[in-house]
Amino acid sequence: SKIVVIVGGVAGGANVAAQLRRDDQESEIILFDKGEHIAFSTCGMPYYIGGVVDKREHLLVNADQFAEKYNVNVQTNTEVTFIDRGNKQITYRNKTGKQRKSYDKLVLSPGASAIKPDLKGTDDERVFTLHSIPDMDAIHNFIQTKKPRTCAIIGAGFVGLEMVENLKALGIDCTVVDRSEQVMKLVDQDMASIIEDHLKAKDVQLILNDQLDSFSNNSKTLHLNSGKILQADMTILAAGIRPNTKLARDSELEIGSTGAIKVNEYMQSSDPDIYALGDAVQTNNPLTGSPRHVALAGPAHRQAFVVAAHLNSDEIEYAGTLGSAIFKVFDMTVGSTGLNKAVLDHLKIGYIEITHETLSHAGYYPGAENICIKILFDEKTGRLYGAQVIGEEGVDKRLAVLATAMKAGLTVRGLPELELGYAPPYSSPKDPVNVIGYKAEKALE
Ligand code: FAD
Secondary structure (H helix, E strand, C coil): CCEEEEECCCHHHHHHHHHHHHHCCCCEEEEECCCCCECCCHHHHHHHHCCCCCCHHHHCECHHHHHHHHCCEEECCCEEEEEECCCCEEEEEECCEEEEEECCEEEECCCEEECCCCCCCCCCCCEECCCCHHHHHHHHHHHHHHCCCEEEEECCCHHHHHHHHHHHHCCCEEEEECCCCCCCCCCCHHHHHHHHHHHHHCCCEEECCCCEEEEECCCCEEEECCCCEEECCEEEECCCEEECCHHHHHCCCCECCCCCEECCCCCECCCCCEEECHHHEEEECCCCCCEECCCCHHHHHHHHHHHHHHHCCCCCCCCCCCCCEEEEECCEEEEEEECCHHHHHHCCCCEEEEEEEEECCCCCCCCCCEEEEEEEEECCCCEEEEEEEEECCCHHHHHHHHHHHHHCCCEHHHCCCCCCCCCCCCCCCCCHHHHHHHHHHHHHC
16 A cells, blocks of 8 residues: 555546556545646636536536545645655645645646746736636636627637637637747648638638737737737737646756656656656657657546556556647637658658548538548658648548557558448548548659
8 A cells, every 4th residue: 555646636637546546445545736626627618618518517527526436635726836755745735834745656747837928918807828727717707797809819729729719609809819820830831721711711810920029008909029909808828838847847857858747658757756647748759759748638648547557566658649639610620640741840750741632521422521631651661650631521530540540550551451431421432541542652652
């Protein structure tokens, strides 16, 4: 029997606790979160704000019920402030003051924080980030009570674009500002332009190659670097996240080149008694071994399984993070997995890119929509490095197939052979994934 202390009680931390308890009835498990809530559905927050999810409770887990079900000591509103590795103790602080707790094994899943530009006005009541339940509540309450008509969204990543869709559904006019030359840096520029066209078709104003310089007029006026001026009743800062590494840095755990906590294949930090997972850690891309910081729920859940197994003396290696991601923006679905052009160029890997635009299923059967698939693969071996899929129907399936193919180490020559199931409502006798495989084979010759 041992004492397992977990810092952070949402995607990573709560899963480690639940998973560990299934196989270990003996250990004392204590879970700290500085917030009021644990195990909430972060990914659902934009949809609660937009009214698609009608009840706030649907995103929340009752901490007492969780504690009872898994026999875990849950300490909410309690921040862990220091790790004393020498004495294997942590210091935590809640409303009754500071205390220490000994551990045999420590698990860090403190997540990441939304990046706030260092500007006057970012703490104004009409300027928001979206990373926690209190953030979500603040946006929701502001919309209900102040009835804003316009919103500026700084950052065109998935949080920014999911918010655009949800705010538009409430009748709020949106302007998106991004400092790069395209939206959604996860995909290549040619693919991003499809998203940009869709945003414009939905009456979203898009300002690229520009960034927020300052606020004035009680944060209602935004001044951009270019000199452009925007008026907005509210602003959402969605300009990226930073891994929460303060505890790790203060206790001199090794930090990786991406700025996130370095871990081994069992998710152990440079101190073998301290595990780390989720948005706070750096993982390797399984195709290239190159380090990346990927902040997604799927990998956090898998890592939690690996940590719980290792705590139970079961050595299951974490196989790396492909970074498969999918999100919805109005009628469109955008999916991406593996490495894009920018990353491959950076790694100086020689690759070929092929794009295939077609219909999601047989054209004569109602409901077929355009789908655009792009793959990037090794110029010599044909090994798949990355895939991007955008369209209005059947995107999730093609993304999942390509991500699985990559994971299984298939080359593009394997794609035409995949039997994916055909009837007119779903596909064509040659599925778009088969066809892009044929095209890629030709390009390799
Ligand atoms: P978190 O879930 O963020 O949990 C960290 C917790 O640690 C927090 O509750 C924090 O309060 C607590 N904490 C931090 N420091 C301390 C401390 N010192 N003491 C005590 N507690 C501490 N991913 C997807 O795959 N798909 C999606 O659709 C998707 N949508 C998203 C939408 C939004 C708006 C956001 C913000 C994220 C979304 N994500 C999505 C990302 C996903 O939510 C994260 O990857 C995942 O939650 C990471 O889990 P984690 O345990 O590392 O961190």
